[in-house]
Amino acid sequence: MEVGLTSTIPVEIILAGGHRPVDLNNILVTDPDAAQLVQQAETEGYPRNACAWVKGIYSIILRQDIRTVVVVTQGDCSQMQAMMETLAGRNIHFLPFAYPYDRDRAAMQTQMERLIELCGTDWQSAVAMQQQLRPLRAKVAQLDELTWREGTVTGYENHLYQVSCSDFEGDPHAFEARVDALLEQVEHRKAGTFRARIGVLGVPPIFTDLYQYLDELGVLVAYNEMQRQFTMAPSLDCDLLTQYLRYTYPYDIYLRMEDIQAETATRRLDGLIHYAQSFCFRQIFDHVLRRNLDCPVLTLEGDRPGPLTARDKLRLEAFAETLEARRSVYQ
Ligand code: SF4
Numbered sequence: 001m002e003v004g005l006t007s008t009i010p011v012e013i014i015l016a017g018g019h020r021p022v023d024l025n026n027i028l029v030t031d032p033d034a035a036q037l038v039q040q041a042e043t044e045g046y047p048r049n050a051c052a053w054v055k056g057i058y059s060i061i062l063r064q065d066i067r068t069v070v071v072v073t074q075g076d077c078s079q080m081q082a083m084m085e086t087l088a089g090r091n092i093h094f095l096p097f098a099y100p101y102d103r104d105r106a107a108m109q110t111q112m113e114r115l116i117e118l119c120g121t122d123w124q125s126a127v128a129m130q131q132q133l134r135p136l137r138a139k140v141a142q143l144d145e146l147t148w149r150e151g152t153v154t155g156y157e158n159h160l161y162q163v164s165c166s167d168f169e170g171d172p173h174a175f176e177a178r179v180d181a182l183l184e185q186v187e188h189r190k191a192g193t194f195r196a197r198i199g200v201l202g203v204p205p206i207f208t209d210l211y212q213y214l215d216e217l218g219v220l221v222a223y224n225e226m227q228r229q230f231t232m233a234p235s236l237d238c239d240l241l242t243q244y245l246r247y248t249y250p251y252d253i254y255l256r257m258e259d260i261q262a263e264t265a266t267r268r269l270d271g272l273i274h275y276a277q278s279f280c281f282r283q284i285f286d287h288v289l290r291r292n293l294d295c296p297v298l299t300l301e302g303d304r305p306g307p308l309t310a311r312d313k314l315r316l317e318a319f320a321e322t323l324e325a326r327r328s329v330y331q
Pocket of ligand 1: 051052053054076077078079080203277279280281282
């Protein structure tokens, strides 16, 4: 059975139940008609000032006739929860999953056990799936390392392969073959040189050309905060429960900040872009990040799927120049 996901959840459970996970965010952002899908939800009554991800996912569920969807009702956002309710009466089976805000182990275990039951599997099989996925997760972590250590994997590739770890494109074996092919391909690439090294924070950007444009500017995206979290690479040696308690996305901003600060130092980043999705509550974290992070931060807001605007491009260019100039002073 195909199981739609509105956010990253313990995918091991879906796979252990013999189901095919489909991250609806990934389908939306790679769909050539993504902007139209957002528009379609508005035509059906969604407000202009609702998040475009939510509207797009609503339309995708209907268009692809997805009958079972895991909705994250805590640790993602209330807009997604409302979206689920607007689909009531359409014969869609929703499986709610709530990350406990305080990262309580027992509460997390209850949530996972519930999902296990709904997916028709058991804890042992989920743990066995976790072990089976480890080598694949480790290979994606290797791609990430090649990005920031060697610059042989591009910022876009880094984003794409890491973001895909939420559902492994529905087929871990086929995905692993693609990862292997890229690892082989990059062996023949020369180490890159860049005018600046940056990180991208926040939910994955809705822009279709951000990474390509930064590449054109000679800026290496050496850290994709959330996408790296989706790979679970920071918890490869943990048990299944701990893996999802260490995953920073659903919890408080301070847990995220520890990760950002450590990676900014390790990856020697010159600056950070904080991607803020229009109408998302996570925008509120912007000033907390700016106040607490030790390097220049550019906040970039995006609304609908599509390319960067001329103004966005100008701001990115100016940011790249600033970082380059600071680099020449501090190095
Ligand atoms: S970007 Fe924000 S508002 Fe939109 S779906 Fe994600 S968490 Fe919710």
